[in-house]
Structures are given as structure tokens and as C-alpha cells.
């Protein structure tokens with residue numbers, strides 16, 4: 540028997556959104572800073588201020604990704620979407 | 633290498649045209665199908681996971697979408713190749729901050745996302761091929777992984793594709 544229940548749920552989305560936000564911010568920061576450091580001898584990004592900005596950005600990004608995931612997955616609008624998207628060949632929906 | 637640069641440099645603007653036109657194709661070709669066909673089909677299934685009609689329509693939508701992203705996936709390597717050409721021919725370097733940030737986003741986000749997307753749509757995760765092979769458990773699993781992939785990547789692409797294009801066009805720093 541194949542189960543068609545989706546394995547995703549809000550708590551998982553929250554964890555994923557944090558993981559992705561941290562990966563993204565760290566990745567972009569490290570890539571940018573490493574090239575500036577090794578190829579241009581620039582160290583201006585190796586200070587607490589840019590790191591603080593990156594941290595704030597990561598937090599906002601995590602929140603944004605989480606809300607978008609919930610929204611696209613229809614977690615906020617169950618009732619509204621039901622009428623609109625369950626359709627013509629399924630009148631009982 | 634030098635003669636290669638000499639040969640192509642008069643065509644810099646033509647290559648830039650190709651870069652931009654394929655960026656358009658990459659960025660927008662799947663949007664309408666995604667928003668108005670795929671999402672409604674998946675929403676219906678998410679609300680009624682056991683509804684046969686909803687499942688049928690979801691399966692049809694994702695199989696069509698696997699083919700639909702072909703435009704995007706032809707465009708992406710062309711964007712990368714023409715981008716690299718512009719970089720070399722234009723004498724650009726990573727001292728251009730906008731370009732470095734753009735490259736960071738492409739390397740950290742876009743390339744891994746596209747690799748996963750190629751796999752899910754055309755290679756091991758191609759739904760039509762899995763269905764024809766008769767492995768329906770894998771079919772269902774792949775559809776669900778693909779849905780999780782969309783949930784994760786949609787916000788990322790919306791934000792960062794716009795950022796890349798903004799950086800390249802405005803060159804703000």
C-alpha cells in the first residue's frame with residue numbers, strides 16, 4: 540500500500556529554514572570574504588560589524604523562508620484554497 | 633588563449649545579449665506553469681491526500697512540469713558559459729564587488745539548486761520514467777521530495793535571482 544500523506548510538517552519546515560539560512564549566509568560570506576582576503580588582501584569584512592549584519596540577515600532569511608514554505612504548502616489558507624483549487628471533475632470536494 | 637580572446641572580443645555585446653536573453657529564459661520560463669498549474673494541483677492534494685482525482689491531477693502536473701523546466705535547464709548552462717566569456721573578454725575581475733557577490737550567490741545557491749533540479753526533473757527523479765518502470769513507491773517518494781524541493785527553493789530563487797539580476801544591472805558597488 541502506497542501512502543500518499545506528505546512527510547513534511549511545520550516543525551520540520553522551521554528546522555529546514557534555519558539550516559538553509561545559515562548555510563546561505565555562511566556560504567556567501569565565506570566565499571566573498573575569502574576571495575577578498577586571498578586575492579585582494581582586503582580584510583574589511585573580517586570584523587564584528589559585518590558578522591553581526593550577516594547574523595541578522597540569516598535570522599530574517601530563516602523567518603522569510605519558513606513563512607514562504609508554510610504559505611506555499613497551503614498551511615495558512617487551507618479553507619480558501621480548497622474551494623478554488625479542488626475542481627470540476629470532483630464535485631464533492 | 634590570447635588569440636581566443638582577440639577572436640571573440642569584438643563580439644562582447646553580442647555575447648552579452650545572449651547572456652541576458654538566456655537569463656530571462658532561466659528566470660521566467662517556469663513561473664506561469666509553476667504558479668497556476670503545479671501549485672494548485674499540489675494544494676488540492678495537500679488538502680485531500682487520499683482523493684484519487686487530486687492525486688491524478690498532481691501526478692499529471694508534475695510529469696508535465698518535469699518536461700516544462702527543460703527551457704530553464706537549457707538556459708542555465710548557457711548563462712554560465714556566456715557569463716564566463718564576458719568575464720574573460722571584458723577583463724572583469726573580482727575587484728568588482730557586485731560581480732563577486734553575484735558569483736558567490738551563484739556558486740553557493742544557484743548551482744547546487746540546479747543540480748538537484750536536473751536530477752529531480754530529468755535524471756533519476758524523472759516521474760514519467762519511474763512510472764513506466766512501474767516502481768510506484770519510488771514515484772510517490774520522488775513526487776514528495778520534489779514538493780519539498782519546491783517549498784525550500786521557491787523563496788530562495790525569488791529573493792536571490794532578483795538580487796543577482798539587480799546586482800548585474802545596477803552594479804551598485
Ligand code: HEM
Nearest residue numbers: 648652655711712715716718719724738742796797800801
Ligand atoms: C544565474 C546566473 C546569472 C544571472 C542571472 C546573470 C545575470 C546577468 C544580467 C541580467 C546581466 C546584464 C547586466 C547589464 O547588461 O547591465 C549580466 C551581466 C554580466 N554577467 Fe551575468 N548572470 C549570471 C551568471 C554569470 C556568471 C557565471 C558570470 C561570470 C563568471 C557572469 C558575468 C557577467 C558579467 C561580467 C556581466 C557584465 C556585462 C557588462 O556589464 O558588460 N554572469 N549578468
